[in-house]
Amino acid sequence: MADDYYNILGVDKKASLDDIKKAYRKLALKYHPDKNPDNKEAEENFKKLNEAYAVLSNPEKRQQYDNFGSDAFSRRFSQEDIFRDFDFNQILREFGFGRGGRKQSFKTRASDPFSEIFGRQQYGRQHRSHKGSDLVYELSITLEDAYSGSERAISINKMGKTEEIKIKVPPGINAGQKLRVPGKGNTSMNDGPPGDLFITIRVVPHPLFTRDGDDIFIHKTITFSEATLGTSIDVPMLSGDSRRIRIPAGTQNNTKIRMRGYGIPHFRGTGKGDEFVKITIAVPKKLTKNQKKLIESLSEAGL
Numbered sequence: 001m002a003d004d005y006y007n008i009l010g011v012d013k014k015a016s017l018d019d020i021k022k023a024y025r026k027l028a029l030k031y032h033p034d035k036n037p038d039n040k041e042a043e044e045n046f047k048k049l050n051e052a053y054a055v056l057s058n059p060e061k062r063q064q065y066d067n068f069g070s071d072a073f074s075r076r077f078s079q080e081d082i083f084r085d086f087d088f089n090q091i092l093r094e095f096g097f098g099r100g101g102r103k104q105s106f107k108t109r110a111s112d113p114f115s116e117i118f119g120r121q122q123y124g125r126q127h128r129s130h131k132g133s134d135l136v137y138e139l140s141i142t143l144e145d146a147y148s149g150s151e152r153a154i155s156i157n158k159m160g161k162t163e164e165i166k167i168k169v170p171p172g173i174n175a176g177q178k179l180r181v182p183g184k185g186n187t188s189m190n191d192g193p194p195g196d197l198f199i200t201i202r203v204v205p206h207p208l209f210t211r212d213g214d215d216i217f218i219h220k221t222i223t224f225s226e227a228t229l230g231t232s233i234d235v236p237m238l239s240g241d242s243r244r245i246r247i248p249a250g251t252q253n254n255t256k257i258r259m260r261g262y263g264i265p266h267f268r269g270t271g272k273g274d275e276f277v278k279i280t281i282a283v284p285k286k287l288t289k290n291q292k293k294l295i296e297s298l299s300e301a302g303l
Helices: 005-009 017-031 040-056 059-068 070-076 079-083 088-094 115-121 143-148 224-229 289-300
Strands: 135-141 150-158 161-169 178-181 197-203 210-212 215-222 231-236 242-247 256-259 275-281
Touching (some): 059 070, 143 197, 161 178, 161 197, 215 231, 224 275, 242 256
Antiparallel strands (some): 150 161, 210 215, 231 242, 256 275
16 A cells, blocks of 8 residues: 555645645654664655655645545656656755755765665656546536537636636436546646546436436326316427327326427437326315315216
């Protein structure tokens, strides 16, 4: 298991850059080779400190580390990747070591604490360009968007910068499906290709329709007399239009009437699902005296 850089520096994962710098300075003073001559353990701790600081003090590398985790990060990035653009001498001068500081200098092997690290890389893992990390974004759309398709503009935070990206939502897409936008993920920290952006679709509940696959369902309520004698009703559709359908005489409660081809378009295909109208027969809770007499007469007649 790879060492955790935050644990090495003794800071929280939400630590600010100033907190990271303070922690590094304190521990670097403790384990500096000039203060610990011929102390292999101190030298090893000093190397780990510098590795942790090289990553956590760089916003791009830190985000990569946070995204992958310590184990995956150590597998993807070599020591050469980690210390690229890391000016060790400048860091030492900044914290009061070496030339320009307290005129201390590393001795023998400690004069370049990374030479052995890089030397070992020549016999092990070679430098490779690695793809940047992928990003995931949840996009909420309406059922109408899923029916007709739409174009949306979203804002993505990439390495502390906001980028606006236009997304085409194809007709027929369903909740939980993902759209891939190549090359719109995070940039690579070692000149590799950028990652991808994955858009996870969430469809917000509709006030009238429910969806099952590519079929849609809507409830319509009719009276007892309409169900008995038959009637015609207007049914809304996701296209924004409406269609008048016939309710046959003797329709029972919970009957489903099928409207072929008025459902959701098949995703990246041809044709559409169906629209189903579920009929509910309303039973009045209160009756007028006249209505009650009429119902009683129907009851006497066997209805």
